[in-house]
């Protein structure tokens with residue numbers, strides 16, 4: 499499979515890195531990016547062909563991944579309008595709807611909208627996908643092959659829910675990194691050196707996530723099992739409850755979802 503990435507930033511690098519790890523050939527990938535620094539980094543690290551503007555060779559791909567910022571998309575697609583044939587176009591942009599992408603591409607309908615996340619870099623991503631009804635089984639399989647190479651996948655029945663996927667798993671790694679930062683800071687506050695505090699925080703998150711994934715029981719039951727009556731965890735969870743932690747996280751996800759819809763509304767009007 500020959501894949502071209504339009505945009506070679508953070509998320510494209512995570513996807514390319516994950517694909518190369520899984521045996522996809524860097525030499526069968528092209529990256530188009532306006533910035534020389536991004537091009538050089540990706541070419542050196544993964545052996546991809548990195549170019550400043552889309553050429554015929556890059557256009558003659560099986561899958562074209564749209565990986566520029568939502569605000570950059572319309573301008574990035576302008577040189578492509580009317581030049582696409584059978585390529586499957588996979589957008590990873592937050593908020594942008596298939597109807598608007600299709601219009602900017604001059605009516606192309608072989609389009610899949612998806613939302614990956616940065617753990618794709620180590621093959622541990624999760625991607626939600628939604629296909630335009632015009633995409634056949636072969637097109638859906640192609641999108642699935644690319645994204646399942648870098649983690650798990652879930653097909654979403656209703657495009658409107660893609661903003662909710664963005665809010666939970668697309669942005670989600672940032673919430674978890676923030677949690678790790680806070681737990682590590684608490685550890686350093688107790689006097690542990692940075693490396694020890696980092697290890698205590700990260701291995702706790704890794705272990706708890708694995709236990710939650712492998713256990714048939716819900717997270718709430720696993721949480722209760724840590725929480726001895728009158729013990730240390732109870733003291734910590736009471737402190738989190740007093741700070742409104744659960745509600746703050748739900749509100750954060752809602753803010754992300756609302757921002758996705760807002761981006762779609764604002765940018766799609768154009």
Ligand SMILES: NC(=O)C1=CN([C@@H]2O[C@H](COP(=O)(O)OP(=O)(O)OC[C@H]3O[C@@H](n4cnc5c(N)ncnc54)[C@H](O)[C@@H]3O)[C@@H](O)[C@H]2O)C=CC1
Pocket residue numbers: 504505506507508509510530531532533536564565566567568570573574575590591592613614615616668669
């Ligand atoms: N960073 C993340 O965790 C995730 C990001 N996304 C989506 O991925 C997309 C890219 O995000 P990032 O990689 O974080 O952004 P980024 O800013 O790191 O990368 C965007 C790249 O596109 C390039 N670019 C801009 N205009 C261009 C054009 N006309 N032609 C070619 N290249 C152009 C820029 O030079 C830059 O290197 C966004 O639409 C975002 O919503 C989706 C899932 C997760």
Ligand SMILES: O=C(O)[C@@H]1CCC=N1
Pocket residue numbers: 592664668669
């Ligand atoms: O922050 C953003 O808009 C992108 C989409 C999901 C993760 N990063």
